[in-house]
Amino acid sequence: MTRLLIVTAVEAEAAAVRTGVLASGVDPATVDVIPVGVGPAAAAAGTARLLALAEAGGAAYRAVISAGIAGGFPGRAEVGATVLGARTIAADLGAESPEGFLPVDRLGFGSNLLEADPALLKTLTTALPHAIVGDILTLSTVTGTAGTAAALLTRHPDAVAEAMEGYGVACAAQAAGVPCGELRTVSNPIGPRDRAAWRLREAFSALTEATAAACG
């Protein structure tokens, strides 16, 4: 029996995903849903540990999905929307310069971008035909100004959403040779910080629905 690993940042996201797994009718023993912490470092460390333990136990995961809530770029992914990452991009991994931000690949230190596994992405887009497919940015800092939102879109014209874990999860999956994808539902618009505008209940409910469809 090969298992699927779904990692979230926080327990509230994991609970929404587990409800979706149960609703899908799939054998819940075939899907592990585990919160690994907020941010790319916690996500990479937590996911790498889970993948290594499973492999060492002779029951490697068949795939890993980074799931949770996200900020959506207005006009591209509105609150309540489901987004699937075609690519995950570490949007703040690099260096500042007087000429602007220099991504890590321009510095000659690897890449700030990882593509979703094509077969996994195809499975997810087929199960979720209304999902918005595009680049999902990973940031250590939640965007809180119109200026940063605009700068991110200039640098990443295919971005639809931002969150804080996808690139970390993808790095761990790549190191383990496990297919990886990212599934998120939008809780808030990206732009000037307005915590009161976050629609957590709507996003968690959309996350449950998306998981049920994706696993079913």
Ligand SMILES: O=C(O)c1cccc(C(=O)CC[C@H]2O[C@@H](n3cnc4c(=O)[nH]cnc43)[C@H](O)[C@@H]2O)c1
């Ligand atoms: O209130 C805050 O400013 C705040 C700061 C850090 C984390 C949070 C969370 O609620 C953590 C949950 C999770 O949500 C993802 N998320 C949701 N919206 C965004 C966003 O606009 N930009 C980046 N990440 C977002 C993220 O993956 C967090 O792990 C709240």
